[in-house]
Amino acid sequence: MTADPALPQIEDLLCFSVYSAGLAFNQLYRPLLDDIGLTYPQFLVMVALWNHEGCSVKELGEALFLDSSTLTPLLKRLEAAGLITRLRNPRDERQVLLRVTGKGNGLKGKAAQVSCAIAGAVGISAEAARALRTSLDDIRDKIHDHAE
Amino acid sequence: MTADPALPQIEDLLCFSVYSAGLAFNQLYRPLLDDIGLTYPQFLVMVALWNHEGCSVKELGEALFLDSSTLTPLLKRLEAAGLITRLRNPRDERQVLLRVTGKGNGLKGKAAQVSCAIAGAVGISAEAARALRTSLDDIRDKIHDHAE
């Protein structure tokens, strides 16, 4: 019954709690977002774009901690779905500026409903959620700092 | 400055804190695990197998909250690397039983070192980590319950 003391149980790893909670959120969002034709990462991108109209791929990536190699194909799918536009910045042709279309803005209401449904399913107080977010964001930032 | 009250900022979503912390853990583990030839999910599988010798794919999936369609290809890669064996259970040929090879067990020490390095980089107390794990595990379990 006594395990190797240097070797943790999977349940004792903080990273695993984060990992499995992340999977669970994905599974919780999936059926709700299916109704509006978005994946979970696409939903996060849309939320970010609703608050960062006209930003570049790089700026979006900084907000979401994602690389352009992840975002480019995802953004092309959102463009193909008619939810956003991708246009080169005339002032700096290296950048691609992202804008939400009318159709994309039409999802705001349903997206807000999904957010509320999620909050209800998770069922923790706003105060507890805030504390948890702070802890997780601190860890994330510390890890990023650690990598310089 | 006042955003649509029904529409959250990305930073206000608990799911995003979990999501981005998960990405950060992955990025933190990657270079360390590269040295022993494992990916982050493969590392989690090995930790689970070290504590569940001889379990089936289904049992492993229950421990990690992963589907067999995710695990089968991953386990085949671990088998190809010589770290585990996959053998049908003679008592029930539907099951595949997983065992760690000598080579696989040889990674235990280095895996433990990686765990310690991670704990150091995250830099929170064991007590704070335990509290955080409890909160995240509660949320994960509540989400799973919610899906029945």
Added chain:
DNA sequence: GGCATATAAATCGCGTGCAAATTAATCGCA
């Protein structure tokens, strides 16, 4: 101006995650 350097996206390859369908083996029950 001219050219090395730096920056922003896009591309490529690989390994997850997971829904849906398939295959093989076991169970349950008349």
Added chain:
DNA sequence: TGCGATTAATTTGCACGCGATTTATATGCC
């Protein structure tokens, strides 16, 4: 015993994530 229902694993298709490379554009320095 036999056969439909259940279960375990695999396969397939698609969408991430990300390291590494490539392409196109802009910057800096002479």
